[in-house]
Amino acid sequence: METLNYKKDVEYSGFSSSPDEKHDAAPAYTDSDRLSLGPDMTEFNSLGFWTRNGLTLESFKRRKGPVGSLNATMKPRHLHMIAIGGSIGAGLFVGSGSALSNGGPAALLLAFGIIGIMIFNVVYALGELAVVFPVSGGFYTYSTRFIDPSWGFAMGWNYVFQWAIVLPLELTVAGLTVEYWQSGVSVGVWITVFWAILIFINIFGTLGYAEEEFWSSLLKLCAIVIFMIIGIVLCAGGGPAGGRYDEHWGARTFYNPGAFANGFKGVCAVFVTAAFAFSGTELVGLAAAEAANPAKALPGAIKQVFWRITLFYVLALLFVGLLVPYTDERLLGSGLSDSQASPFVIAAKDAGLIGFDSFMNVVILVSVISIGNSGVYGGSRTLTALAEQGYAPKFFAYIDKSGRPLFSVIFILAFSPIAYVGLSASGEVVFAWLLALSGLAALFTWGSICLSHIRFRKAWKYHGHTLDEIPFKAIFGVYGSWVGLTFIFLVLVAQFAVALYPLGGDPPSAEAFFQAYLALPVVLAFWIGGYFWKRSGWLRTRQMDVNTNRRVVDWDRVNGEKARVAAMPAWRRILHLLF
Numbered sequence: 001m002e003t004l005n006y007k008k009d010v011e012y013s014g015f016s017s018s019p020d021e022k023h024d025a026a027p028a029y030t031d032s033d034r035l036s037l038g039p040d041m042t043e044f045n046s047l048g049f050w051t052r053n054g055l056t057l058e059s060f061k062r063r064k065g066p067v068g069s070l071n072a073t074m075k076p077r078h079l080h081m082i083a084i085g086g087s088i089g090a091g092l093f094v095g096s097g098s099a100l101s102n103g104g105p106a107a108l109l110l111a112f113g114i115i116g117i118m119i120f121n122v123v124y125a126l127g128e129l130a131v132v133f134p135v136s137g138g139f140y141t142y143s144t145r146f147i148d149p150s151w152g153f154a155m156g157w158n159y160v161f162q163w164a165i166v167l168p169l170e171l172t173v174a175g176l177t178v179e180y181w182q183s184g185v186s187v188g189v190w191i192t193v194f195w196a197i198l199i200f201i202n203i204f205g206t207l208g209y210a211e212e213e214f215w216s217s218l219l220k221l222c223a224i225v226i227f228m229i230i231g232i233v234l235c236a237g238g239g240p241a242g243g244r245y246d247e248h249w250g251a252r253t254f255y256n257p258g259a260f261a262n263g264f265k266g267v268c269a270v271f272v273t274a275a276f277a278f279s280g281t282e283l284v285g286l287a288a289a290e291a292a293n294p295a296k297a298l299p300g301a302i303k304q305v306f307w308r309i310t311l312f313y314v315l316a317l318l319f320v321g322l323l324v325p326y327t328d329e330r331l332l333g334s335g336l337s338d339s340q341a342s343p344f345v346i347a348a349k350d351a352g353l354i355g356f357d358s359f360m361n362v363v364i365l366v367s368v369i370s371i372g373n374s375g376v377y378g379g380s381r382t383l384t385a386l387a388e389q390g391y392a393p394k395f396f397a398y399i400d401k402s403g404r405p406l407f408s409v410i411f412i413l414a415f416s417p418i419a420y421v422g423l424s425a426s427g428e429v430v431f432a433w434l435l436a437l438s439g440l441a442a443l444f445t446w447g448s449i450c451l452s453h454i455r456f457r458k459a460w461k462y463h464g465h466t467l468d469e470i471p472f473k474a475i476f477g478v479y480g481s482w483v484g485l486t487f488i489f490l491v492l493v494a495q496f497a498v499a500l501y502p503l504g505g506d507p508p509s510a511e512a513f514f515q516a517y518l519a520l521p522v523v524l525a526f527w528i529g530g531y532f533w534k535r536s537g538w539l540r541t542r543q544m545d546v547n548t549n550r551r552v553v554d555w556d557r558v559n560g561e562k563a564r565v566a567a568m569p570a571w572r573r574i575l576h577l578l579f
Helices: 041-046 076-087 095-101 105-132 141-147 147-179 189-201 206-236 263-278 283-290 294-323 329-333 345-350 355-387 407-413 416-423 426-438 441-462 476-502 510-517 519-534 555-566 570-579
Strands: none
Touching: 076 206, 076 283, 076 294, 095 294, 095 329, 095 345, 105 263, 105 283, 105 294, 105 426, 105 476, 141 147, 141 355, 141 441, 141 570, 147 189, 147 355, 147 407, 147 416, 147 426, 147 441, 147 519, 189 206, 189 355, 189 407, 189 416, 206 294, 206 345, 206 355, 263 355, 263 441, 263 476, 283 294, 283 355, 329 345, 345 355, 355 407, 355 555, 426 441, 426 519, 441 476, 441 519, 476 510, 510 519
16 A cells, blocks of 8 residues: 555655755755745735734735645744743642642642653654644644544544633633632623633734733743742741741641642542643644744754743642642632632732732733633644644635634634633533543643654654654653653543542542543544544554655754754753753
8 A cells, every 4th residue: 555645735855855865856945944835925024014913804815825824923932932831821820729639749749740751752752743744733633644544633623622612711710810809890791801802812813822922921930930939938937927937837738737638549630630731732833833943943942841840830839739738728619710729829828928819810810811822822723734634624724814724713712602601500510511521632632642753753764764864853762752652541541540439439420420531532532533534544654654744954054053062061962952
C-alpha cells in the first residue's frame, strides 16, 4: 500500500532533507519560512491599518489565496508568555482548594509534580512535531497523520468541544468571582459583560489573542511571585503582629493535621484537578502556526514550560500547603466556581494583609477571562483545520482579510449563553455535568501527542531519515513520550478508581461515575463517528507520510548555531538548554 499523503492536494519536492544533502532545485526558504502555500502576507500588509485589525466591513470579506491562510504575526514574546503563563487560571488558583481538601498538602505536590513531568514531555514532543511540521490545527493533525485518521477526527472534535464547554464555564466563574466584593449586581449581568469583552478581543484576531495573553500572563506570573515572597515571610513568622503568622510557622500543617488526607484515594482524586490546571499548555504548539518565525521562537517558548511547572505550580502550591491546613472549612466549598474558597485568597485573608485578598481575586478574574479567550482561540483554530481536511463543514474554513477564521470563532462564541443556565435552580447540576465533559478531555489530547511523537520517530527511521535531520528534538526523545503516555494511562486508571468509589465512602453510582468519567464515552463516540465518516483505521509505518508539509530548513544557519552553542562555556550551555 502506498504512503498516505497528509494533504493530497498539496505536493512538495526539492527540499533539503538533511544537514548534508543539498538539492539544486531547492527553493530559497529559510527557518522562518513554512513549507506550505502559507498566508498571503503581501495582501495582508497592503491593507489599511483599520482593515488589518478587523475594524472595517472590508475586513470581514474572504481572504484571497489558499485555504487555511492564517496570519503569521505572532511574535516570540507572545509565544514565550503563552508557554509560561497562558494556561494558569481557575484550575490553579481556585481548583487547588478542593485538591488540598481532598488530598492534603503532600498529595497536592505529588499529583501536580507527576502531571508536571507528564506535561514537560508532552510539550517537548509537541515542539519537535510542530517545528518539523508547522501546520495549522496542531495536535489533531498529527494524530491523523501518524496514528489513525479516525482517531484524529475524534481528537479534533474532542478538542473543539472541550474548549466550547470550557468557555461558558469560565464566564460563569468570572461572574461569580465578582460576587466576592458583594456588588449586588446579578451574575447574569457580569456574564454578559465578560462575553462582550471576549467578543471585543476576538475582533482583533490573532494579535488580539496574543496581546491579551501576553499581558494577562505577565500579571499572573507577577502575582504568583509576590505570593511566594509573602509566603516565605509568613512561614518565617514575619506576619502582622497579633496575626496568625506572627511567629515561626514553618511546616506545621504537614504535621497537624498532616501531609495526606484520604490516603491513596485522596492522591488519586487530586490528579484530575491537576490535569485541569495544566489544560491549555499545548496551545503554544497551536499558536506556533501563526508565529512570524516559528522555527526560531517555538523552541525557546517550549523551554519555558520547565520553569512554569517548577516555579509557578509546584513552588506556589508548596506555600499553599504550608499556609492553609487541609481541614480548613472554607475549602469545603471549593470547586472551580467559588473564588472565596481559593487557598490563595484564604492565605491572604489569614495573613491580615489588607487588600491582598482582593488583589488575588482580581488576578483570578483576569485568569478566567484569559482561559475563556484561549478557549475561543484553541477551539476556532482546530475547527478551521478540521474543515480544511474535510472533517467539518467547509464554511468553517472561511478566513477573512484580517486573518480571522470568522465562522469558527462565531461557532465557539455561540456556546457562551450556556453560562446563563448556571443561574437557574438546577444550574449547579448542569455546571457539574459540563465540567465532567471537559475534565478528562485534555488527557486524551496529551496522550495523542505522545503517541504521535512515538509513531513519527518510528516512521522517520523507516523512511531512511536520521535524528540529525530534526532541527529541534524532544529533550528526552521517544523515551520521554513513553513516560508521558504511561503517566497519562495511570492518571486515567486512578480517576476510574475514584469514579467507581468516590471519596467519603459513598456507594458506587452511575451518576457519580459518569460525572467523573464522561469524557471517555464522548471520545469513543467521536472515534466511531470518524471511522464511519472516513472508513480508515490504524496506519502502518509504511503508510505514514513524513515529507508533505515538512519545513525546509536552512542547515547552514542551524549548524552555525550548534557550533556557536558548542563553543560556549559549560555554564552558558546549561543556561541555553534551560532557557
